Amino acid sequence: xxxxxxxxxxxxxxxxxxxxxxxxxxxxxxxxxxxMGPPVLFIVTFVGYPFFYGIFLSLENRPVAQPGTFVxxxxxxxxxxxxVFWRVVQNTFVYTGVATVLKMAGGLxxxxxxxxxxxxxxxxxxxxxxxxxxxxxxxxxxxMWMLDPAFSVVxxxxxxxGMPKPGPSWLGNPVLAMISIIxxxxxxxxxxxxxxxxxxxxxxxxxxxxxxxxxxxxxWQRFRFVTLPILQPxxxxxxxFSVIFTxxxxxxxxxxxxxxxxxxxALFATYAFDIGMGGGQLGLGAAVALAMLPALALLxxxxxxxxRKKDA
Amino acid sequence: MPRSxxxxxxxxxxxxxxxxxLPWRANAAxxxxxxxxxxxxxxxxxxxxxxxxxPNYKKETGVDVVYEITSVGSLPSRDATVIETGSGADLSxxxxxxxxxxxxxxxxVSDIAEEMGQKQGGWYDVGKEAGMVNGKWKAVPxxxxxxxxxxxxxxxxxxxxxxxxxxxxxxxxxxxKLKAKDHPFGFELGHxxxxxxxxxxxxxxxxxxHEVEKDGKTVVIDSDETAKAVDFCRKFFKDTMLDDCxxxxxxxxxxxxxxEQISCTNNAESILWLAKRDFPDIAKVTDQAMNxxxxxxxxxxxxxxxxxxxxxxxEKEAAxxxxxxxxxxxxxxxxxxxxxxxxxxxxxxxxxxxxxxVEPRNKPYRDAMATAHLPGWPAPPDRRLAExxxxxxxxxxxxxxxxxxxxxxxIKTADSQLREIYKSA
Numbered sequence: 001x002x003x004x005x006x007x008x009x010x011x012x013x014x015x016x017x018x019x020x021x022x023x024x025x026x027x028x029x030x031x032x033x034x035x036m037g038p039p040v041l042f043i044v045t046f047v048g049y050p051f052f053y054g055i056f057l058s059l060e061n062r063p064v065a066q067p068g069t070f071v072x073x074x075x076x077x078x079x080x081x082x083x084v085f086w087r088v089v090q091n092t093f094v095y096t097g098v099a100t101v102l103k104m105a106g107g108l109x110x111x112x113x114x115x116x117x118x119x120x121x122x123x124x125x126x127x128x129x130x131x132x133x134x135x136x137x138x139x140x141x142x143x144m145w146m147l148d149p150a151f152s153v154v155x156x157x158x159x160x161x162g163m164p165k166p167g168p169s170w171l172g173n174p175v176l177a178m179i180s181i182i183x184x185x186x187x188x189x190x191x192x193x194x195x196x197x198x199x200x201x202x203x204x205x206x207x208x209x210x211x212x213x214x215x216x217x218x219x220w221q222r223f224r225f226v227t228l229p230i231l232q233p234x235x236x237x238x239x240x241f242s243v244i245f246t247x248x249x250x251x252x253x254x255x256x257x258x259x260x261x262x263x264x265x266a267l268f269a270t271y272a273f274d275i276g277m278g279g280g281q282l283g284l285g286a287a288v289a290l291a292m293l294p295a296l297a298l299l300x301x302x303x304x305x306x307x308r309k310k311d312a
Numbered sequence: 313m314p315r316s317x318x319x320x321x322x323x324x325x326x327x328x329x330x331x332x333x334l335p336w337r338a339n340a341a342x343x344x345x346x347x348x349x350x351x352x353x354x355x356x357x358x359x360x361x362x363x364x365x366x367p368n369y370k371k372e373t374g375v376d377v378v379y380e381i382t383s384v385g386s387l388p389s390r391d392a393t394v395i396e397t398g399s400g401a402d403l404s405x406x407x408x409x410x411x412x413x414x415x416x417x418x419x420x421v422s423d424i425a426e427e428m429g430q431k432q433g434g435w436y437d438v439g440k441e442a443g444m445v446n447g448k449w450k451a452v453p454x455x456x457x458x459x460x461x462x463x464x465x466x467x468x469x470x471x472x473x474x475x476x477x478x479x480x481x482x483x484x485x486x487x488x489k490l491k492a493k494d495h496p497f498g499f500e501l502g503h504x505x506x507x508x509x510x511x512x513x514x515x516x517x518x519x520x521x522h523e524v525e526k527d528g529k530t531v532v533i534d535s536d537e538t539a540k541a542v543d544f545c546r547k548f549f550k551d552t553m554l555d556d557c558x559x560x561x562x563x564x565x566x567x568x569x570x571x572e573q574i575s576c577t578n579n580a581e582s583i584l585w586l587a588k589r590d591f592p593d594i595a596k597v598t599d600q601a602m603n604x605x606x607x608x609x610x611x612x613x614x615x616x617x618x619x620x621x622x623x624x625x626x627e628k629e630a631a632x633x634x635x636x637x638x639x640x641x642x643x644x645x646x647x648x649x650x651x652x653x654x655x656x657x658x659x660x661x662x663x664x665x666x667x668x669x670v671e672p673r674n675k676p677y678r679d680a681m682a683t684a685h686l687p688g689w690p691a692p693p694d695r696r697l698a699e700x701x702x703x704x705x706x707x708x709x710x711x712x713x714x715x716x717x718x719x720x721x722x723i724k725t726a727d728s729q730l731r732e733i734y735k736s737a
Contacts, residue, residue, distance in 0.1 A: 063695045065395045065414045081732050083725060084703060148564075149556045150571045171559035174715065260503035261558035262708045262715065277389045279702030280413040280695050 058290045062283035075287035085288065087263050088271045092292065095182055095267060096246045102186040103242055104235065107193020112223075114194065115201045125198070132191040136251040143184050144256055147171055171257055174264030181265050185252060189245070193238055200234035201227065233307060240303045247296055268292040344376035345631050348394070348404035350387040353582050353654065360650035365643060372637075375630060385505065394622065402631035403621045408686065409701065411443060411451035411618055412693040418450040419621040419628055424636045425449035432641055433661025438684045441693070442616040442658065451618035452639055455648070455655035456684055458677040459510025459613050461604070462583045466597040467495045467575040476601035480518065480544060483576075483604045487552025490575045497552040498574035501711040504562035508707045509687050510613050511578035511603065516541045516706065517689070518606030523706060523730055524691035531734055533709075534727040537608070542710060542719045544606075549714040558711055570594065578603070580615070581654050581674055588671075602676045612680040613687065617655065656681060696733050705729050 024030055058075055062068030079085045114125055131139065146153050147170040155167030170180045204227060212222050250269040253259060259266030259274070266274075268289060276285020352358045358381060366377045380401065382390045387407060394400040395417050411418065425443060429435045435453070443453040463476055471490055477483040487497045500507040516522070520537030524530065549557065554574065556564070565577040570591050577583070587595035603612055619638075621631045637643060641661070648655055649667045653674045658681065662668075668675055687706075688697040700706070709726040713719060 063413065064392050065417045078732060082703075082729065084708075084729070148567065149554060150568060150573045169555040169559070172554075172556040173558070177559055257559055258503035258561050259704075260561070260711075261501070262711045263704070274702045275699065277392060279699035280392070280410075281699055281702075284699070 054286050054290060057283050057286035060283045062281075062286075064280040064282055068283060071283070075284050076291070078284065079287055079291065084263050084266070084271070085291075088266050088268060088288075089291070091178065091263075091265060092247060092267045093295075094178065095185070095249070095265075096243055099182045099185045099189065099246050100239060100242055102182070103189045103193050104239060106186065106190050107197055107238070108231075108235075110190060110194035111197035111201055112227075114198050125195070128194060129191045131188050136188065137255055139188065140184065140252050140255040143180075147180060172261060174261050177257055177261060177265050181253060181256060184256070185246060185249065188252070189242055193242065196238045197231060197234060200231045204230050233310065236303050236307060240300065243299060244296060247292055343627070344378045345403070345627055345634050346378050346380060346401045347631075347634075348380050348382060348387065348390060348401040350405055350407070351381045351384055352651065353384075353580075354585070354651040357647070357651035357654070360647060365638070365647065368643075369634065369637060373633075375634065377634060398624045401622065402625040402627045403619060403635055405454075406451050406618045406620050408616050409688075409693045409698045411620055412445055413695055413698055414620065415445045415450050417622055417624060419623040419632060420448045420450065421452050421621060421632065421635065422449040424632075424639055425452045427636075428452065428639050428659060431661075432644075432657075432659040433663070434659065436658050436660060436681045436684070438614045438616075438681065438686070439658040441686055441689070442614055443618050451620035452635065453616060453618045453658040455617050455657055456677075456681060457506075457580050457615045457617065457654065458656055458680050458684065459506060459578055459580055459615060460676055460680060461601045462569065462577050462579050463599055463601060464495070464575040464597050465599050467493070470495075476599070477604055480515065480548070480604045480606050484544070484548050484552060487548065487576065491552050495575040496554050496573075497548075497576045498554050498557055498560070498565050498568045499549075499576075499578050500560040500562070500565055501549065501558045501707070501714060502560040502564070503704055503707070504560065504564075506615055507560070507562050507565055507577075507579055508704075509701070510580075510615070512545070512707055512710050513613050513685075513687055513689075514603045514611040515545060515606070515710075517611040517685070518603070518609055519544065520606075520608035522690060523688055523700065523726075524697070524734060526690045526692070528692045528694065528696075529734065531727060531730045533730055534723050538723055539719050541606070542713045542722060545710045546713045546719070558714060569598075581652075581677060584671070584673060585652075585654065598673075600673050600676050602680050610683055612684040614684040616686060653677060699733050700730060703729065703733070705733075 025034060057068070059070060059072060060068035061071045061074070110128070114121070114128070118124075145151055149155065149166050149169060149172075152167065152170070154170070155163075158167045159165055168176055171177045208226050208230075209222055212226050217225065248269050249267060250273065253265050253267055253270050254273070257265045259270050263271075268291065272285045272289035274285075275281050275288055279285070349358070349361070358379070361379050366379060369375060369377055387405065388410065391401075391404055391406070391410065391414070394404065395414055406414070425435075425439075426449070429439070438456070439453045443449050443451045461476060465474075467490060468474070468476075468486065470493065471486060473486050477486055490496065499511055501512075502508060516538065519541035521533065521535055521541050523533050525532055554568070565574065565579055566583055566586065568574045569577060569579075569583050570587065572594065581600070584595060584598050584600060587598050603610060619635055621628055621635055625631055638647075644657075645662065645665065648657055648662060649665070652670045653667050656677050663678060668678055686693050687701050691697055705726050709722045712722045712725070
C-alpha cells in the first residue's frame with residue numbers, strides 16, 4: 001500500500017499554529033545558531049579582529065601615535081635582515097622543541113606513576129597541579145632567587161658536592177640561561193601533560209591488559225601495544241596545545257632574563273613586545289609576532305589532518 | 313508570545329543601551345583631570361601628590377585631579393593604549409624618548425617650560441634635549457633619575473683607596489685588586505631598562521664613541537673610539553666583575569649590594585636609600601660618585617622624566633592649567649623635596665635647595681646634570697633611536713664582547729643593525 005501524505009487525514013486541515021518563541025527556538029537550525037552565536041561572536045570579536053588587525057599592522061609602517069602608511073612586506077624584509085631576529089627564531093624553536101619533548105616524556109612518566117594505587121593518591125594528584133596553578137610571574141620570581149648566584153640553593157648543593165664556588169652562572173651564561181628557562185618551562189608545563197594523560201590512561205579498559213597478559217605480553221609490551229596506541233590521540237592534542245603555549249611564551253622570559261644575556265633567551269613574543277612597545281614600532285612588532293604564524297599553522301594543520309585520518 | 317513583543321524587546325534593549333551610554337557622555341563636561349604616573353620608588357613622593365598637591369589644587373581652583381599610578385615598567389604600554397584609543401588620561405609622566413615618539417599627540421607646552429626656565433634658574437642643556445621637539449616644548453622636563461657610581465668605602469680602603477677613582481682605567485686597576493680579595497664589581501650587562509644604559513652609554517661617550525651623528529642619518533658606531541670602549545669593557549668585565557652581570561636586570565645589582573656581594577656598581581640613589589632603611593651597616597660604608605672619565609671626557613645618562621598633555625583630551629585646557637600650576641616653584645619645590653633628591657631637577661634653581669642637605673652623599677647626582685645626555689646622544693631622539701634602544705644594540709655590543717666575541721665582530725653587528733634601523737626612516 002502506498003501512503004501519500006497528502007491523503008492523510010487531519011494534516012492538511014490543521015490550522016497554522018501561532019508563532020511561539022519556544023517552538024521557534026526549538027527548531028534545530030535556530031537552536032544550534034542560538035547556541036553557536038555567542039561563541040562565534042566572541043571569537044570574531046576577541047580573536048578574529050585582533051588577528052586581522054595584526055596582519056594589517058604588520059603591512060604598515062606604523063609608529064605609535066602616528067598614522068600608518070602601507071609598506072607591503074617591507075617589515076618582514078627588514079626583519080629578515082636583522083641578525084637578532086634569526087637568533088630569536090632559533091631560540092624559539094630550540095626552546096619549544098626541547099621543552100615539549102621533556103614535558104611529553106616527563107608527563108607520560110608522571111601519568112603512569114599516578115595511575116598506580118598508593119596511599120594519599122588523590123592528595124598527591126592535586127598537589128601535582130601546583131606548578132600549573134601558581135601564577136607564572138610568582139613562580140618565576142622564586143626561580144630567580146633559586147638561580148641567583150648569592151642565594152642559589154642549586155649552587156649551594158653543587159658546592160657541597162665539590163663544585164668550586166660560586167658555581168655556575170645559570171642566567172649569565174647564554175647556554176645555561178637557555179637550559180634554565182627550558183627546565184623552568186618544563187616544570188610548569190609538566191602537570192598539564194601529566195593530568196591530561198592520566199585522564200586518558202584511565203579510559204584504557206582493564207580487559208585489554210588482561211587479554212594482553214594472557215597472550216604473554218610483558219609490562220613493556222603492554223605499554224607499547226596497549227597503552228600507547230590508545231593514548232596517542234590524546235598525546236597529539238596535548239602536544240598541540242603545549243607547542244602553541246610554549247611557542248608564544250612571554251611571562252617566564254620577560255621576568256627572568258628579559259631576553260638576555262645578549263638575546264640568548266629572547267623569544268618571538270618578548271622581542272615583538274620590545275619592538276612594539278619599547279621601540280614604539282607597532283608595525284614591525286606585529287611583523288615579528290606574525291612570523292611565528294606559519295610554523296604554528298603548519299603544525300596545527302598537520303596534527304588535525306593526522307587525527308582526521310585516524311578517525312576515518 | 314505575540315509577535316509585537318519582539319519589537320518591545322528591541323525597544324527595551326535600545327533604551328537600555330542608550331541609558332548606559334548617557335552617564336558616560338555626561339561625564340565629559342567637568343570630570344576630574346586624569347594624570348598617569350609610574351609608581352615611585354619613594355613612597356612619600358606619590359603620597360605627597362595625593363594627600364597634599366591634589367587637595368591644594370582642589371581648594372584653589374575647585375578642580376579634581378585623579379592620580380593613576382602604574383606599576384614600574386608598564387607606563388609605556390599604558391601610555392600607548394591611551395594614545396591609540398584617544399582616551400584614559402589627560403596628562404602623563406613620560407620617560408626617556410617618549411616625548412619624541414608621541415610628539416604628534418602632545419600639546420605644545422612651550423609657555424610652561426619657558427616660564428619655568430626663566431623663573432627657576434634656567435634649564436640645564438639636557439632639559440632642551442629631553443623636552444623640545446622641533447623647536448617646541450612637547451613635554452616639560454621634570455627630573456633625571458641619575459645613574460652614578462655606588463662604592464663600598466670600607467673595601468676600597470682595604471686596597472688603599474679613599475677617594476673614588478677619577479678615570480675608568482684607574483677604576484679598573486682598583487677593581488682588579490678588589491676582585492682578588494673576593495670583592496668583585498657588579499655592573500649590569502643584561503636586558504634591564506636602566507642600570508645597563510646608565511653606565512654603558514657614558515662609557516661609550518667618554519671614549520669618544522657614538523652610534524649616529526647629530527644629523528640623525530650617519531651611522532658612526534664603527535670607529536676606533538668605539539673599539540677602545542669595547543676593549544675596555546671586556547677587560548673591565550673579565551678582571552673586576554661577577555659572571556652573572558651578563559644576565560642582570562635592574563633589580564640584580566641592588567640585591568647583590570645588599571647581600572654584600574659587590575664592591576662597586578652603577579645605580580640610582582635607590583641603593584643608598586634602601587640600605588639606610590633596611591641595612592644601616594651597609595649604608596654607613598656606601599658612598600656615591602660621578603662616573604669616571606675617559607679620554608674624551610666624563611658623561612652621565614639622562615634617565616629623563618617629563619610630563620606632557622595629550623592634545624586629543626577633551627580636558628586638555630584644564631590639564632594644561634594643572635601642569636602649569638604643578639610646575640610652579642611653590643608646588644614643584646615641595647614635590648621634589650618629598651622624595652629628597654631621588655628626582656634631580658633639570659632646572660638650576662634647586663641646586664642649593666635644602667633637599668640636597670638631607671643626604672650630602674647624593675650631591676654628585678646634582679653635579680652630574682651638567683654632563684648628562686639622553687641615550688643615543690648626539691643623534692636627535694626619534695623613533696629610530698627608540699628602536700635601537702629597544703633592540704639593545706649598544707648594550708649587546710658590549711655584552712657580546714664580554715663573553716669573548718672579537719671587538720671587530722661586535723661592532724660590525726651593531727653597525728649593520730643600526731644601518732638597517734636608520735635605512736627605513
